[in-house]
Structures are given as C-alpha cells and as structure tokens.
Amino acid sequence: MSEVPSMQKTKMIIKKNDKFIKIAESLKPKLIKDKVYPKQIVDVIRDKDAIHGWKVVKVSEIDTIKKEAYGKSDSFILDFGDHEVGYLTIKVRPVGSPPDAPLRLKLSFGEMPVEVKEPFSEYKGWISSSWLQEEVINVDILPAELKLPRRYSFRYLKVEVVDTSQKYKVSFDEIYCTTVTSADVSKVKKLPETLDKELQIIDKISIKTLQDCMQDVFEDGPKRDRRLWIGDLRLQAAANYKTFKNYDLVKRCLYLFAGVTNENGQVSACIFTEPEPIPDDTFLYDYSLFFVDILYNYYKASKDIKVIKDLWPTAVRQIEIALERLDENNIVKDDETWWAFIDWNEKLNKQAPAQAVLIYCMKRALALAEELNLKEKDFLKKKIDEISEAAVKHLYDKEQGFFVSGKEKSVSWAAQVWMVLAEVLPKEKKCRVNGKII
C-alpha cells in the first residue's frame, strides 16, 4: 500500500446545487459518431528497437476475416490505423454445421502493440487491473451482430476464438468501431503548410488526443480513468478554445464542479458523472483554486457573462478556503499529506508552488472582478499584494536566486515556474530557472 498516494477521506457531505446540475445536464453534448473499419491484419513481433520492444508487421488484407474460418484457439490482430475511441460491432457467422455449442471469444484492445501481445494476467501494478481492456464473450445464437455495450480506446484489437465446437468454425463479415466524440473536427483551423513538419505532426497528434478525450465531459484519458479532473480540464479547455471551440462542454464542466461541492463549498478535484454527478472525495489545494482560472479563461474565450454571474460565488469561495490555510506570515501551511497536487513527483514539496498557484488564481479573479466591476476587487487586490510580498519575504532565497519550499527549503522546478507564472517577482527581479534568466 505504501506506493499508493492516499487520496481517500471518510464520509463526506455533498452540497448539491440543483439549478447548476440541471444546467450541466442540459449541456450534455450529442456525440458525433463515425464508423471506422480496421485497415489490415497484423502481427506484433519482438523488436528491441521498437517502443516497449514490440513492432507491428502486416500479415494480410482485412477481408481475410471474412474468408477464413476460425476455430478453437485461432486468433488475429486488427490494426485500425489510428487511435480510436468508441463502440465495437462484430458481425460473426458460423461456417460448417449448425453451431451446436456457444461461441466464446476473447477480445483484447490495445492503444499500443504491447497490449495485444503481453498477457494482461501478468499485470501486478497498483492501478486497478479492471482498466485493462479485455472481454470474454459467449454467443449462444449465430449468426450474430454483437454490439458491445462498453466504450474502448484502442488502435489494435486482438480477437481470439476461445472455442466453437468440433462441428463449426466462424468467419467475421464485419468488425468496426463506432467512434464517439463531442469535438467537431471541422472547426479546427488548418496550420500553414509551410510550418515545420515535426511541429505539424505534434499538432496533429495533440488535436487527435484532445478530440478522443472530449466526450460527455473532458476526460482525463479515454482509456483509463475517463473522468473529469479539474487539473486536466484547465489545460484541455485552453487547447479547446484554439481548436474545437466547444464552449458548451467547458461550461457544462464548470457547472458540474460548482453543482456538487463538499459542505464547505469547496470544489472537488474530480467529478463522477454516472449514475449521477458525485464529487470525488479527493480535495486538492491547487485543483480547487483552478476553478477560478478555468472560469476566467472561459469568460475571455466566450464572453459569456451569464456564467460568471452564476459561478462567481463558487470561484470566490475557493479563494476564501485557500486563504484559510495561510499562517501568520501569509504563507500556505505545509504538511505531509496529499493536500496539493502540483505534480506526481513524490519528493516535491508543495508549499512554494501552492503559494504561487494561489497568487496566480487570485490575479485571474481580480482581472474578472475589475472587468466586470465586482465588489470583491479591492479585497482581492489588497490580499494579492500581501501574499506576494510574503512569498518574496519568506520563500525567496536571494543568495540562490530561487524560491525555496517547506521545512527543508527545497528548490524545485515547479516552485520557480509557478512563481514566474504568478508574476510574483517584479519584472526587473528576474527568476533563474534551469540556470537561465527567464
């Protein structure tokens, strides 16, 4: 258990805002669907130079699965040509005598070649093995059109015929994926063709990744977790404004976070949307504050004043809660628990970067308050000054030219970067990061 970050709190009371949840539900996107067929039949072979040690090689054309008859222990691997997120349909037909026993199929879905080659049963990590995309299906009546009810995230699909009977085999008339996304690709502006090729490829893959994560909400990842985490939402929403421009999806997510908080009004780090919106019992200092930044960016992109009117109190509440953690020196109190995320690095001390995130998000709140002339603007201005001053006084080590964090006065990238983003030092007092003046 020691390697598992402890995120679990006991019993919590959920404060539910029915109006907000209703708005969030009304914004549930109608998913865009597409039918994607596998491109070829492949094998995955050992290659020490390939990623994870496995290389993909073509074996035959895709229509082989229609012509060939597969019996007990036969299998094949399909390559869909690209990463896909969606639902699988399999049209399977008996060959030989009428099927006198059920058909048993095993399906393994892989984003990477390794996943369809190394058996999942050998997985021993701390993340739940139930995320491994594997199904065993029993089919009593043939021919059949199997529409698998679960969503998968994959490029490679291994189909194993566990058993038929001595009297029949099976062929596959069609196997396809009905992809789903709430991202409209037609809204993405093309990059100039003169741009560097590598940048173009990076851009393409980034956009596809975002597209695959855009479902009913912005998902952490479409394969594992599949949940709305506020840290992921912040970056995804920002990328979305420059690409798919699905403002409603961001709006929906903001209302979900504001719609179910703990009894203190703090937004959770993560929301479960099924069977009904439930906040995770994980609350993180920086994640709750990010609500303010996401709201700010949403307003800048959409100019949707109605949303600010609804959600401004939730944003202010996150700042109030964050301020309660300041000590007598106006510095965020540190502790040993998993109170702030910042980064997965277990050795990272969170104090200084958390202080910077607080300042960063308060400055976003102030910008909104000033633009919309909200009553909190003076309070915010005053507090930002105090906390920034405290950060420089207590956390900045002039000799090293770095911000230090926690009892051990550790120096981290995260602290420097966030302090720079929060513009804590005046422009003339540059901050050294990675030995350079930035």
Place this chain on the structure above:
Amino acid sequence: MSEVPSMQKTKMIIKKNDKFIKIAESLKPKLIKDKVYPKQIVDVIRDKDAIHGWKVVKVSEIDTIKKEAYGKSDSFILDFGDHEVGYLTIKVRPVGSPPDAPLRLKLSFGEMPVEVKEPFSEYKGWISSSWLQEEVINVDILPAELKLPRRYSFRYLKVEVVDTSQKYKVSFDEIYCTTVTSADVSKVKKLPETLDKELQIIDKISIKTLQDCMQDVFEDGPKRDRRLWIGDLRLQAAANYKTFKNYDLVKRCLYLFAGVTNENGQVSACIFTEPEPIPDDTFLYDYSLFFVDILYNYYKASKDIKVIKDLWPTAVRQIEIALERLDENNIVKDDETWWAFIDWNEKLNKQAPAQAVLIYCMKRALALAEELNLKEKDFLKKKIDEISEAAVKHLYDKEQGFFVSGKEKSVSWAAQVWMVLAEVLPKEKKCRVNGKII
C-alpha cells in the same frame, strides 16, 4: 479427433414447410417465471467420500453478502438449495469512495459442487469448452443492477471479485435467479404418501429434471446442448403426459421436426430453433423412425386428430425411408458409420436393434392407421410380418436364445430389449435377457 463421433455431413438442402413452422411458432410457450434466492453461503471442501471428491459445507447466512465489503480477489459461493434454470440478477453497490475504476466480476455456475471448485481452464475434453458456464463481467457504473442476458443451469454460484480499486469495495444487496420453464407444476398429481420413500425421492428428482428441460422446446439438457433431440423428446413427451400434461409443447416439437426436413423428407435427429428452425445435419435411422412413435403417443394422450391429419404423411415418409435400407433378406443393412444411434456405446453393433426399432415404430403406425382407418394399414401389416419374420430367421440364434447383430454376430442388451419391445417373437417364444426369461 478419433474419439469424436463423426456426425457431420456436408452441404444439405432443407425442405421447409411454412405452414408447419407457423403452427410451431404459434405454439411457442409463455414461460412460467419464478424468483429464487440463494439459501446460504457455502464452501466446497475435499472429501473423498463425496461425489467427485467435493463436499458442501455451510459458511454463513445469505445476508452476509449485503453486509460484507468484497475487494480484489475476494470470493464467495452461493448455494441456491436446488437445481435452477434461469436468468441471474445481481444488485451490486460500491462501499468506500466513489468507484474510480470498473468492477470486474467472474461468475462460475455449477450444477455440482466440483464445478465451482476445479478451474474450468483445466478442461481438456472433446465437448466444446464454451459450454462451461463462466462469465467475466466488467461494470463501469455503480451501483448497478446487472441482468445477465444468458440462461444458466445451476445450484451453486461462485462470485469472484477480480478487481475493484484501492478506493472502493463492493457489497451485494441482492442476487437471485429468475427461473423459467414451460412446465406447470400445479398440474402434477401428488404421489400417495404411503409410497416407498426412495421412490418418492426418485419421482421428485425426475419431475424436477423434466421441468428444467421444458423450455421453448423439450431440451436435451438445460445446461449443455439445450436442443430438441428426437430421442430425448420421445421419452420426455411420455413422462410429460403423466405429469405436466403440456400437450402443446409436444405438438410444437412435432411440427418443428416435420417443418424442416432434408430434401428426401427425412426428419433430422435434432432441431435448432434460433435464430430460426434449422435441422441439424445429423440423420439417424432410429431417431427418424421415433417421429412415428412420438406421434402415436401424442395421439393416444391428446386424441388430437387434427395433428395426425397434418403429420401422418411425415410419419409414413420416415417408414418409407427406413424400408429403403432393407437388403434382399428384409434385414436392415449394417455399416461402419454413425448411421443409427441406439446407444452411446461405441462397440455396440446397431443392426439388430435398428431392425427392432423399425418393427416397433411400424407397429405404432399400424395401430394409428387401424384406429383412424388410414389407407396405409394393409401395406403396414404386410410389411411388419415380412420384416419380423426376417428378423427371426436371420438375426435370432436359437442355440443361444439371443438376437445377434452384424457381421460379428454380437449379442447386446440393446438388441434383446428392442426386440422384446417390438414383440418380434411370439409370446410363447420368450426371449432371454440377462439370463432370465422375460
């Protein structure tokens, strides 16, 4: 492959009688349903004196599954108290944090204790392993009411929690089986209480077995095969007339057999009913003839003259086809293939018992023809005499006092029993079976 009886013929043309199939469909029974809850939680332990070496012992009350929280690798075995055929419902609820990973369950259904204890993966027999009643289920949204779509036949259910996550476990509010049958238990007459206890128990188990096999059709068995075999139907229908009296179910099965024959008009040994009626490509000498016997018994029990009018030509056709196999001595031609069933014993020669089955079924046809004054009666009478005479002349060994069969002139129980049932020897010429005069 050598140990597998070769039942498979290549391409066959199906002769379909739409009228008969329509009548069969109209007789599809509305299944009687019941909710059966497990009685206790048990363990299955080694005991060399118990059947298959496994004994069942009680572990705890059934409501434990509601109170206990089960995580990765936890499992329990439910005992439903009796053999059940039906559909499983599982109401499962998360305990702990909101479920941040799917729940993966493995279910193993056993009619006998051994099935929930010895892993199916070790099965190496020639019967398809897909009959082993095992499911792996992934549940993305909790709490859930899982209604498994397949029908199972079991008394014991092993539930294994393959994985949840570090943040939650599960409890089971309810697990039950919705049993199905087309047998109405209320129609069964009670045995006199004075009857021998052992006979009462045998009767109870026999009736339950028949009940579990009575579904859309009379099934071979409710766990494996699940199909309408004419050899099983013959005995099941006879038992049904004395118990559940579901005449329509027998009628339906008769119309199914007559509704899809081969192009020669021969009824198949077995019918597949889904996705539409299809005759199996297995045709057996004795099984096709049994159509006549089943029709005779159905008429005797139901007095349903309409069915005889429809199906008499099919019955006559089976006799005509059977007669075509007689040699110049009026003896059924023997061969090495799987042309007649009679019994699973591989060493059994089928010639003499097949001759007896022919005579037996022709006598049933004659009885019908005489009672209803059908035109075939004279022909049948004449032929029965000829073939019976031939049986005595060529197959009866006076010295041994036994009927002999095939080139090797083998003596079998099956030949003697069927010859007795067919009343081939005149009453004064008794036949010795098992050393006794019967």
